Amino acid sequence: MSLVHIAVRALVAYGVLFVLLRTAGKRTIVQGTPFDFVLALVLGDMVDDLLWAEVGLASFAVAVSTLVLLQTGMAVAQRRFAGLHGLVNGRTVVVLKDGRAESAGLHAERMHEKDLEALLRLHGVSRERWSDIQIARLEPHGALSVRRRDEAQELERGELERRI
Amino acid sequence: MDTPELIATALRALLVYTVMLVVIRVMGKRTIGNFSAFDLLVALMLGEIVDEVIYGDVAIAQGMVAIFALAAVEYANSWLSYGSDTANRWLEGEPTVLVANGVLHREGMRKERMHERDVLMELRLQGIEDPGKVKRATLETDGAVSVIREDWAEPAERRDLEAKR
Numbered sequence: 001m002s003l004v005h006i007a008v009r010a011l012v013a014y015g016v017l018f019v020l021l022r023t024a025g026k027r028t029i030v031q032g033t034p035f036d037f038v039l040a041l042v043l044g045d046m047v048d049d050l051l052w053a054e055v056g057l058a059s060f061a062v063a064v065s066t067l068v069l070l071q072t073g074m075a076v077a078q079r080r081f082a083g084l085h086g087l088v089n090g091r092t093v094v095v096l097k098d099g100r101a102e103s104a105g106l107h108a109e110r111m112h113e114k115d116l117e118a119l120l121r122l123h124g125v126s127r128e129r130w131s132d133i134q135i136a137r138l139e140p141h142g143a144l145s146v147r148r149r150d151e152a153q154e155l156e157r158g159e160l161e162r163r164i
Numbered sequence: 165m166d167t168p169e170l171i172a173t174a175l176r177a178l179l180v181y182t183v184m185l186v187v188i189r190v191m192g193k194r195t196i197g198n199f200s201a202f203d204l205l206v207a208l209m210l211g212e213i214v215d216e217v218i219y220g221d222v223a224i225a226q227g228m229v230a231i232f233a234l235a236a237v238e239y240a241n242s243w244l245s246y247g248s249d250t251a252n253r254w255l256e257g258e259p260t261v262l263v264a265n266g267v268l269h270r271e272g273m274r275k276e277r278m279h280e281r282d283v284l285m286e287l288r289l290q291g292i293e294d295p296g297k298v299k300r301a302t303l304e305t306d307g308a309v310s311v312i313r314e315d316w317a318e319p320a321e322r323r324d325l326e327a328k329r
Contacts, residue, residue: 034207035188041211042184046218055219062170063218066177090189110246118259121302121310151323163325 006051013047016061020068028071033089033141039071089140096120096136109138119144173218180214183228187235191242201307206238256305263287263301266314276303287311 021028029040043064050060078085093105101113116136117127123146125133132152137145187210210231217227245255260272262283273283286309287295295301297317302310 034191035185038184038188038207038211039181041208042180042214042218045211045215049215049219049221054221058170059173059219062173063177063215066174067181067218070178070181088185088189110242112246112252118302118304118306118310121300121312122304122308124310124312126300126312148321151326152321155320155322155325159322160320160325 005053009051009053009057010047012057013050013060017043017047017064020064024068024072028068028075035088036071039067043067092140093138094135095138095144096130096133098135099131099133105138111138120146169220172220176220176224177218179224180218180227183231184210184214187231191235191239203238206234209234259305260303261300262303262309263295263298263311265300266296266298268295272303278303283309292317 029036029043046060046064049055050057074088078088093108094102095105095109095111095116096102101116106113106116120127120130120133120136123144125146129152132148134147134149136147139145213227213230213234216222217224222230241255245252260276261269262272262276262278263269268280268283273280283301284295287293287298287301290309290311292298292311292313297313298311299314300312302312304310
């Protein structure tokens, strides 16, 4: 196998994936959801078989197009049917309410309180200040969203000026 | 490459897409959501397995067995670390304190083989130039660094305005 062929196939693979993802749109592979992440890995893995000529260009093109098409179709379907969105992405789970851990939500996600502590620390909230939190939710892609109680919200300049 | 074979490739891609969707969904947010280094490896393994299935290099049955075996171990792992504190410590490790009360915590840094530069960089990424402002910085089990500011270094809150009145 000539070295030039490898370079050419690498170029072609790059081109095919680039065009596919550009036409499919920004949200095709949104970084952050577990499934999108694995899908991106799979698309990358499909390339090496092409490089070593273990599969033909046609197989590669069909395989990656099918995956991207499915992903795009799925996004369209989720916009149309609200129920499907929850089914595919999972639901938002409340893990902390009015300063107290919600054990049902934690159990559903196989999380300990110490996992919640760590997640909140990453939001800059120490255990002593849990009482400042009105609600914290574990969102479908696995990130924690935190809403503080009104009086513990950051004081924005605009508000400061209004109230002085 | 003849047309029936290409159609078969498309169908295998469809099958793999569906199976991955189900598997990843069932594994839950925690499994791949808050990535630990190991979860990342599992995701990589999963990705490596399925491309062979799509191309038809391995039989579908074999591919499915591999995917489900991997998913089952990952699933069991998450329940085990949930169910037992000892298992949890072993499987996930413990957080390490890097800065305590404004002072770099050398012991923690040595344990995680982190240089002063690394710690200061992590603080900068969170907008903090002076470690003196940090009440506690912790290297969490997923490799991220959490930063709790000293009370006086926290942004002002609405109630602070009330208190000043």
